[in-house]
Amino acid sequence: MKRQVWGIQVTETSIAAVLVERVGEGFAVAHSVQIPFAEGVIDPNSGACLDVGQLAGALRTLRLAEKIRGPVSLILPEPAYVSRLLRVPPMKPQELTRVIRNELSRYAAYRGTDFLFDYTSTPIGVQLAVYTSSVKRDVLAEYHKVMRRAGLSIALVGDSLQSTARALAEFTGVDVLRRTKEEGPARKLISFVMEEKAVPRQGMPIVGGGVATSGSHSPMLDVGIGMGYVPSTHAALGTHLTIDVRGKLRRARVVKRPIYKRED
Numbered sequence: 001m002k003r004q005v006w007g008i009q010v011t012e013t014s015i016a017a018v019l020v021e022r023v024g025e026g027f028a029v030a031h032s033v034q035i036p037f038a039e040g041v042i043d044p045n046s047g048a049c050l051d052v053g054q055l056a057g058a059l060r061t062l063r064l065a066e067k068i069r070g071p072v073s074l075i076l077p078e079p080a081y082v083s084r085l086l087r088v089p090p091m092k093p094q095e096l097t098r099v100i101r102n103e104l105s106r107y108a109a110y111r112g113t114d115f116l117f118d119y120t121s122t123p124i125g126v127q128l129a130v131y132t133s134s135v136k137r138d139v140l141a142e143y144h145k146v147m148r149r150a151g152l153s154i155a156l157v158g159d160s161l162q163s164t165a166r167a168l169a170e171f172t173g174v175d176v177l178r179r180t181k182e183e184g185p186a187r188k189l190i191s192f193v194m195e196e197k198a199v200p201r202q203g204m205p206i207v208g209g210g211v212a213t214s215g216s217h218s219p220m221l222d223v224g225i226g227m228g229y230v231p232s233t234h235a236a237l238g239t240h241l242t243i244d245v246r247g248k249l250r251r252a253r254v255v256k257r258p259i260y261k262r263e264d
Helices: 052-066 093-104 137-149 161-170 174-183
Strands: 004-010 014-023 026-036 072-075 081-086 115-122 125-132 154-158 187-194 210-218 223-231 240-245 248-255
Touching (some): 014 052, 052 137
Antiparallel strands (some): 240 248
């Protein structure tokens, strides 16, 4: 089975859909189609989209004509960000920030340059987006909106076909995310209430392969409550859990969010 990726390449005068496929250790363009722009759609200085309607319409035409499915690579004149999946155990935000910075230090492109990063926790790891100083984040956010309007989603942003294809090949989370979409996540985030007197806290183990991500005592319910990741087989509402609270096993139960809803 050939490894193929659709790229959407944006320039000042046109937009193109490019199908890139893996050939040995490299990549080659298998197919491409281009739609020219009128002047004023893309800002030549910042790369920002000045005419959302025309760009979204062109993207929609490409998506339908070429039957583009799944996330695509957006190719801009300037490098914007790369997205990577880090597999790390649950940890405090300060520790996670340190891990992310250590991860970024591995990539020469970010050494000695200014950058910002965002991260999102998922059941299988931390999705990391790195923003370089060369592209304004509001410009990139506008492209995300335009792509969604056209029925497309962005997997990665790069500055050329070569760098984008190479980065996608190195993106360790692609196969995992595809498998997760087909089979469902191995773990799910659940809410729970304690059925015994105990106050759960972040990091406490949940018997069976889970962990509490937060916990406290609810003064309104007068019980311990919390959230955590558990195997998908233990995530159904009403499932009984056992939480290790400071060395003592305490019973809990999976409940629907919000745990407490104020009555009018």
